[in-house]
Amino acid sequence: MRMQSTMMPVPLSLNHFLERARLYHPKVEIVSRMPDKSLHRHTYADFHRRAKGLAEALVTAGIKPGDRVATLMWNHYAHLECYFGIPAAGAVMHNLNLRLFPHDIAFIVNHAKDRFLIVDDVLLPLLAQFAKDVNFERIIVVPLTGKPVEQGHEDYEAFIGKATGDFNCVEVDENAPCGMCYTSGTTGNPKGVVYSHRSTVLHTLVAALPGGINVSGTDTVLPVVPMFHANAWGLPFMSTFVGAKQVFPGPHLDSESLLDLYQRERVTVTGGVPTIWLSLLQTLRANPAKYDLVPGMRMLVGGSAAPESLFRGFDEFNLEVATAWGMTETSPLGTVSVLKPQMRSLSKEEQYGFRTKQGMAAPLVDIRLIGDEGEVPWDGSSVGEIQVRGPWVTGGYHDLPLNESSFTADGWLRTGDVGCIDSEGFLRLTDRTKDLIKSGGEWISSVDLENAVMGHPAVLEASVIAVPHPRWAERPLAVVVLRPGMRATGEEIRDHLAKTFAKWQLPEGFAFVNEIPRTSTGKFLKTKLREMYKDWKWE
């Protein structure tokens, strides 16, 4: 017989994290902004007791391993309790995206076959809009406002309060599911991804490393990214694991409220999509001396491409924007842009070159670029479809047939993103496959153009799409939002771009608008834009 390892077969489990919180970090704080803007504070000891209370109550209520319990919640302490309490019951946490259209939420609830719902009282009006299309066995309401919970619904506090406290977490196989999220639906219908204890534990370990997202016990972490968007990028798992202080913004995501929390709670790590940071930067600029933030606070950005101007802008305030790329399908950490030690001696300009890239594959993630003729070299310019593989990457979608357009025959995920990788191993995303512009037989990167347009001082936001063109098949159209009180013509912006782009790459037209339509997770909704501008008249 072949030699066997003598190691214990101990499964990876989120329950270990939960117990660790009590044993080693009982006094560390969890701070949440409530709907009335007051701050709710408690500790990991409270969190541990309440999350286990939730688990016990769920088991008592008949939840079995693998059953889905949905959440419809903002980012706050009770949502964190669900992150650990639902898996501790052996069940699967399914966080619902409250920014979707109600009928889309209903579709997802039914597709996932959610049994119970835990919902913020302030979100009951949203629930009312799709309640008739779904069939929850129980609806448990978190009384954030302090008002009594209405008849027919259960009070979360009463529900978890019934627990005896004498409960051992349900132990399941490490490959058993513990959570699920649906994709943002930017390119089509949202698709379900089901995480396991194993994938979540491994993702947490790696993402917490300095070469990953870098969260340690000395940090104070505020996820602006919603806890229903790819698990708030895993930040709540990481923070709990390392015992970092956690700060949650609740429903108050306006810049003033966030800045106030950053300052008050001495936040050191935060994460959000570019839109959030763009508006935060405007607020800071409007009143540069108002806020006293922790110098060097790291602001993770992901979800869509962030313009270089964002990095430069926050650098002026000694706040460090750091790029990560990922997908609901990748738990979500795929790549992260961390400067290598030798890059720290580069000029600031050269550093921007790397910092604005999507970065290196996270440890344990394999990445490759596939072009028409197979693998594309890592030369910094050759472009291909990004494919990934790893223990926290999905190999399929929940309750959907395996699809060649999403997975390769040799088991890699086709991300639908295209980009190039340089000789340092840094990925640069140039587009989504579906957003590529093919003009006169040549590909044009919409992301590169957007970034450059947003570099014009008068431009607040810009999205570039392909519009049919009689001669060139497609030509780029830039949809532009100007900064309040500022002016610029298409001609001026084109001149600005002509410094760095070839003539045939320049936008053929400019549409000035007040707002660009967005997806539920804050991305430019290009499907909508293409629809809006499909009959654009080229001059």
Place this chain on the structure above:
Amino acid sequence: MRMQSTMMPVPLSLNHFLERARLYHPKVEIVSRMPDKSLHRHTYADFHRRAKGLAEALVTAGIKPGDRVATLMWNHYAHLECYFGIPAAGAVMHNLNLRLFPHDIAFIVNHAKDRFLIVDDVLLPLLAQFAKDVNFERIIVVPLTGKPVEQGHEDYEAFIGKATGDFNCVEVDENAPCGMCYTSGTTGNPKGVVYSHRSTVLHTLVAALPGGINVSGTDTVLPVVPMFHANAWGLPFMSTFVGAKQVFPGPHLDSESLLDLYQRERVTVTGGVPTIWLSLLQTLRANPAKYDLVPGMRMLVGGSAAPESLFRGFDEFNLEVATAWGMTETSPLGTVSVLKPQMRSLSKEEQYGFRTKQGMAAPLVDIRLIGDEGEVPWDGSSVGEIQVRGPWVTGGYHDLPLNESSFTADGWLRTGDVGCIDSEGFLRLTDRTKDLIKSGGEWISSVDLENAVMGHPAVLEASVIAVPHPRWAERPLAVVVLRPGMRATGEEIRDHLAKTFAKWQLPEGFAFVNEIPRTSTGKFLKTKLREMYKDWKWE
């Protein structure tokens, strides 16, 4: 059917680390001190090519998954190649402890059924002493001195040089073995522990975290602890994984050689047993201004208890001693003493209280204390046997029957160490079960006494053992080595101790010696001491 996770079934594998080194850290250096004291330098790109060459050559030579390939080597680049090249062949690296008696090495080689040996040319004289008792199919010699390899043996450079370079690492199940080590034999015969890809990968991920041993890409790491002693505590795996520069001392472990390397290569993290650090401290003190080391260099200490004077001594030089506790059986990371954020505002004295403890269980490791009446509370004083459980903890010994004295019925490892845990979760080791002193029905901690005796300014080293006593069953005897040129009497040391110990806890006698016998891994050999002093005449 219960819901399934959609995650890819990607196994954890050391091969991923090896490929990562080439992709992301090709230019990072690996520096090794050669037998002639010159420095050998190459890069991760070289390391990758050569380790894969070794793997290919092993497979070509007939090594099959699970076969054992032994190493008899100092710490250097070729040993690192074995760390990854042997597993990349699907085989099991078995590093032999060159400090054991030759007949013990032979016993271990035969017990492990090692097929091949890779050996430093400078260690051939040692091999000659047991060669007739073992039966390696092939002996591959690393020509560290540059002299031609003698007939009958194979040249490592030629062996790996034959590789075509067109080789894919052998992929095995994540639970398949990749390495094995034998315990130090402090309390009995060395026992074999077999690590798996899974256990090694998980250990590496966690140990690299700031809450673990804390190694990142910005570090330069020098393991003084031998690569045959619990895999040099995993430092080579961690360093390769994060792309840290690695520095190896080769056979030159004297203080001057080490200090020279620290200074020259700007080392930031190092690890070794207390003896090594005690002599290093003496050298530094003898010539305080001679060396310019990286301020705050972290010096991990483990393997046996480190006296508080060591922490204080190095603090004067702005070098930070940090305690870790572990065993060959635990890969080896069990606990590590990392101050919690709120502890950083304690006084220096209070900090020593925590820093000298063995610390908190590493993430993913469960720990408990078992006394006569079951679990002992974490109150900082109640003492029990330390038991551990986790994915990198052994559940048995290679080719030995499962033994109740080593494993509990519910699957925990009985470490044979005793200690207490405080309310912060910090473990303090007070003894090994076998070294406990029972005097008049009361337990006395030999470790506490040793630490205090070594706190006396005239004492260099001290070991305290139980010696039979006609009236009290056992009484403590302190075996003491004085600092060169210093003097102290037993009476004086006893007076010094009387400030902190009760009278009945004080050593009953003092034996002054020039040297304390040690194990192959640098621990006090108390079995030998007890034998030597069993007929001690109490006054």
